Amino acid sequence: MMQYEKDGNAIYAESFATIRREADLSRFDADTAQVVVRMIHACGQVDLAADVAHTPGLVTAAREALNAGAPILTDANMVASGVTRARLPKDNEVLCALRDPAVPALAKELGTTRSAAALELWRDKLEGSVVAIGNAPTALFHLLEMIAAGAPKPAAIIGIPVGFVGAVESKVALAESNLGLDWIVVHGRRGGSAITAAALNALATEQEIMR
């Protein structure tokens, strides 16, 4: 007979307490720390905290946007799938355009990946949105190019693409962009849809545990 904790709320509470005991969150204000705790929860690694960078206004900007009903725009269907709809303050739209039938031709035309091309389909929703890039470095690069060329600005950008080609560089490009953006990144190769969805879920509501 295996003995293990079976109470969902107790598991959440003990998990978050363990993270707060082990992770070095001293660099973060209380609101940001709550977001970082949830990101750590999604990957199981407390050292993630050291790689997080963000603008001072990120949490406030994202929360105000979501409370005002802003859409969440993401490059990855897994991120969209990972957003807990019950946490969203305004039943906000969660949009990934990757499977839109227009995307393959658009990618060919623009000479880029489908993940990057899919962002063009968001153009009219960018203003004041919360953008979450949780997979493709090319999508984050393309977003920065669109904004630098005059596209409307999102209220907040969660930049956590993952991998071995462009991930490091795309997150540095966001952090050094000087476009007047609010953003949070996980520097390095580490990232991905689970950490990104966790950041969104933390930004969506201050309530840590919801069952």
Place this chain on the structure above:
Amino acid sequence: MMQYEKDGNAIYAESFATIRREADLSRFDADTAQVVVRMIHACGQVDLAADVAHTPGLVTAAREALNAGAPILTDANMVASGVTRARLPKDNEVLCALRDPAVPALAKELGTTRSAAALELWRDKLEGSVVAIGNAPTALFHLLEMIAAGAPKPAAIIGIPVGFVGAVESKVALAESNLGLDWIVVHGRRGGSAITAAALNALATEQEIMR
């Protein structure tokens, strides 16, 4: 003007080459190495290889099951969302029962989490299936309890739950289960839906790059 690789196939090829150059894959046969490479690709960390353990027959068992049309059963909607349908050899069913309306009452009745209770809804599909636990340690514990109590055996179990309460222990329990199962785990707290979906996508087809 930012310079970065925009060709999807080139990005995949360079990523996999980097992983094979940096990761210690010497413990793995060629088929398993291909799976581990893809798992590393999903998290951006080559040291993941050191935490991977598996039975010798895992890859063959999973591939034979999928080629025979076995369903993929998972505890997490994000895992289901991350399975690339075009890679599946038999348009295999991908099932996560977490949002089934029966689950909350079942969880209460069984005194466990919804993630664990949802597995009860798979019972008649377990025989010869490919089970992927990519989120909840309680789901992996519950699966082992069901099988130990006589439930049909899956052909292969991908055990990569994540987190701070039970994740370590549930993966050790699978590895030490002696139930005649084929399995692969990522020992430790690390895991999650992205790594789990990547393992499934690698097992679904030997083709590394598909566009």
